[in-house]
Amino acid sequence: MNMNKGDKVPDLELKDQNGNAFRFSDLIGKKAFVVYFYPKDFTPGCTKEACSFRDSYEDFKELGAEVIGISGDSSESHSKFADKYKLPYIFLSDQNKKARDAFGVKSNLLGLIPGRETFIFNKEGKLLHRFNSMNAKRHMPEALYVLKKNQN
Template structure:
């Protein structure tokens, strides 16, 4: 399965960095949101990407959107990652790869590295844009532009 433009967010629950259950459907009808998948906590590219989302988080909030990061790292790893880099958004643990499968995020580099992909959903939870690139820096401007276009 792979999400296509116009598809609704999958009905999925994952645990956040605090061990609390997060359900994507809780955002439907509330606000647009950005879901970004990244390979691993504390790696150079992933740290740069998370910190870039952090540094521009207010721009996302001004557009009415929430940011949600997902990797297969544990909740404990996410808690340390969030604390060390003062990340203001939700980071979800996908240890069993269920979210990657439902979203259709494919591995990169001959299947050795989990994929890096960003999804933009509108107020109703409908996928409006998806962007796939291992270049961590490109995801933030792509996401902001896509949010501006769906307003």
Template sequence: MKLGDKIPTLTLKDQDGREVDLRRKAEGNSLVVFFYPKDFTPGCTKEACSFRDSYEEFRDLGAEVIGISSDSEDSHSNFSKRYNLPYPILSDRDKKARNAFNVKPSLLGLLPGRETFIFNDKAELIHKFNSMSAGKHIPEALAVLKRNQ
């Protein structure tokens, strides 16, 4: 994806088995979509919990947060409950979303990529950020949202 592109038209199931239409989620508010490699791993847990801890700040900036990995809905349900995640986590078992967003694997192709995408209230991509360092995604996303208010 490149800046200005519309969010892909995709529907994925969340941790509760509900279908989530990404385009519809982006209508009328900003949307932060973060891709992460795997539930319950140290880096991914840190990232998910950091988004949780800053969730109200995202909401105050008019943004919704969505996490996506290729883990199952059951894994997401357990992960979400264990860490009290207030936002949806979508299951991308067939990598439809990773392909649509063009998220590349990391570490010589050994790990699924960690990338964050920020869309404005018109569902247009205004920023993307790729780093295997889980802690960098939250401040980067908040800074972009603050600049674009």
């Protein structure tokens, strides 16, 4: 599957960093949201990306948006990652690649590294923008820009 602008967020259920069930459909009608896929907890680029979202989390909240990070790591790994770097937003475990497949996130470097891709959804759960770059520093500013541009 490949997500395009205007598509609705896939209705998936994944476990968050606390082991609780999370559904994207629970956010629909309540708030806009940014979903960013990243390769792995505790790696330098991924930590930088996660911390940039943390450092601007208040800006996202002011825009009425939630931030969600997804990788193939376990809920336990996400919990340790969030605790160590004081990451205040939601992390989802995608160990069976269900979300990665539903969103159409491709691997990089000959399929060796899970892709780094960000999706920005409006309050109705429709895709506003999709951004793909292995450059971890570019995702947070891009997401913030798109949300500001699409404010009602």
